[in-house]
Amino acid sequence: MGRIIGRRKRRKASRALAAGSPPQHPVALPPxxxxxxxxxxxxxxxxxxxxxxxxxxxxxxxxxxxxxxxxxxxxxxxxxxxxxxxxxxxxxxxxxxxxxxxxxxxxxxxxxxxxxxxxxxxxxxxxx
Incomplete structure (x- = not known):
């Protein structure tokens, strides 16, 4: 269940980035x-x-x-x-x-x- 929610959040965030709006919860990837x-x-x-x-x-x-x-x-x-x-x-x-x-x-x-x-x-x- 948690993986599905994570996918939805990632998909929503990627759509927001594609539309030009900043994501609500930016994800910082470690270098x-x-x-x-x-x-x-x-x-x-x-x-x-x-x-x-x-x-x-x-x-x-x-x-x-x-x-x-x-x-x-x-x-x-x-x-x-x-x-x-x-x-x-x-x-x-x-x-x-x-x-x-x-x-x-x-x-x-x-x-x-x-x-x-x-x-x-x-x-x-x-x-x-």
Whole structure:
């Protein structure tokens, strides 16, 4: 019910402004805080690193093979896509909270994969 009344008030106020008369109860919007340059730079850097997974996957394969010994190239592409999506989410202010939570979850996933990783020989087989 309160939302309907709020809509009516906003609609009435916008009509009054369009007609040229000042509104009865002016609304003061708080100024927006400046956007975080660090967060934008981090997000773009993460997205750029993710894009590099597609342009030069062979550079990421040795590191990826430690955590993902099977289908390493596929996991390289998956990690690249994840980093692009999370990086773009962190870059933009509206999606930054979701991107930050996703990034923390992604770090936890990678940490779990690397902590349980087994050493890999050059041939790609697991060394025991």
């Amino acid at each position: 927006r805080k400046p956007d975080s340059l660090r967060a934008r730079a981090f997000g773009l850097g993460l997205a750029g690193t993710g894009a590099a997974h597609f342009t030069a996957p062979q550079a990421f394969d040795p590191l990826t093979a430690r955590a993902f010994p099977r289908a390493t190239r596929r996991w390289t592409y998956r990690n690249g896509l994840t980093e692009v999506v999370l990086g773009l989410a962190i870059t933009f202010r509206r999606s930054r909270p979701l991107g930050s939570v996703g990034f923390i979850a992604y770090l936890a996933f990678l940490a779990a994969r690397f902590s349980g990783a087994r050493p890999v020989e050059q041939s790609g087989t697991v060394a025991w």
